[in-house]
Amino acid sequence: MIMPHFKTKLFALAVPFALITGVVLQAQTALKVGERFPELGKFKFEGNLPAAMKGKIVLVDFWASWCGPCAESFPAMEALQLKYKDHLVILAVSVDTKPSALEKFLKKHPVSFAIVRDAEHKLVEAVGAEAMPTSFLLDGEGVVQFTHSGFNGEKTKKQYIEEIESLLKSKP
Amino acid sequence: MKISRFKLMASAALILTSGCANVKPWQRETLADYTMRADRNPIRLSQMQHIWFSREAANGGGGVGGGGCGCN
Numbered sequence: 001m002i003m004p005h006f007k008t009k010l011f012a013l014a015v016p017f018a019l020i021t022g023v024v025l026q027a028q029t030a031l032k033v034g035e036r037f038p039e040l041g042k043f044k045f046e047g048n049l050p051a052a053m054k055g056k057i058v059l060v061d062f063w064a065s066w067c068g069p070c071a072e073s074f075p076a077m078e079a080l081q082l083k084y085k086d087h088l089v090i091l092a093v094s095v096d097t098k099p100s101a102l103e104k105f106l107k108k109h110p111v112s113f114a115i116v117r118d119a120e121h122k123l124v125e126a127v128g129a130e131a132m133p134t135s136f137l138l139d140g141e142g143v144v145q146f147t148h149s150g151f152n153g154e155k156t157k158k159q160y161i162e163e164i165e166s167l168l169k170s171k172p
Numbered sequence: 173m174k175i176s177r178f179k180l181m182a183s184a185a186l187i188l189t190s191g192c193a194n195v196k197p198w199q200r201e202t203l204a205d206y207t208m209r210a211d212r213n214p215i216r217l218s219q220m221q222h223i224w225f226s227r228e229a230a231n232g233g234g235g236v237g238g239g240g241c242g243c244n
Contacts, residue, residue: 066204095198124198132197 030128030147037142040091043123046099047116050089057167058138059090059160062124065105066096067132073151074109080160081113087168093118095132137163140171 031037037060040049061077063070074092081090090113096102102117118124127136130149137146137160146163148156195203202208211217225231 062198064198064201066201097201121198125196129197132200134197 030130030134031126031136031144033144033147035144037136037138037144038123038126040123043118043126044120045093045116045123046119048114049116050091050114053089053091055140056089057084057087057140057164058142059088059135060138061090061092061133061135062095062118062127062129063092063133064095065101069151070133071105071109072153073133073156074111076151076153076157076160077113078111079157080164081111083161084164084168088164090114091116093123095121095124095129137167139167 037058040053059077059080061073063073077090077092080088092111092113092115094102094115094117096105096117097119099117099119102115106115127134133148133151135148136144137148139145145167146159148159150156206212221231
């Protein structure tokens, strides 16, 4: 007589468990330090990729025009590009759905580094960006050495400089 | 323990058709839109604050940090 109640209780517990599991299963893991960044040539972008990336430190930044911290990060990244112009390549990958929004943003925040649009969201999905902006600092071999989630002004800029300096020191 | 086929199918359906979904960071454009802001209409905001104050004898605490996109 106890068993049917037990089964009902078990099923009642299984329902929220199934719902939670459903959400967890949808979650994606982000690219981690030590992993190779996906080959950019395999993805379709609007805009041109930087010509000379091989052997250089690459900062791949995922951003969107509707994201406030992304707008803050642009002047900082521009400063980094100018400071390390011979060693660093910055590739800013926009996840905007409308090209017009991207263009409007770039008029307001002009930069000299490369901008492409991942219109189909294939690359951002492949790397599993956890926030906007998310950036990956790659060594000359295309291996992720540092990751950043979000942008916290001077603090993040300082971290970028320290990380780039450490990569430059370890460069053969 | 024998689980009926119905319960098994119901559990699978719950997992697959779960109403909760993760909005991925790059899909938050709509959430970040101005029209999603609770304080976009100052008249409505003051009305709501008045109602809140009258009902709860409390004020403030309705602000949200950031632009609503969940950035940072």
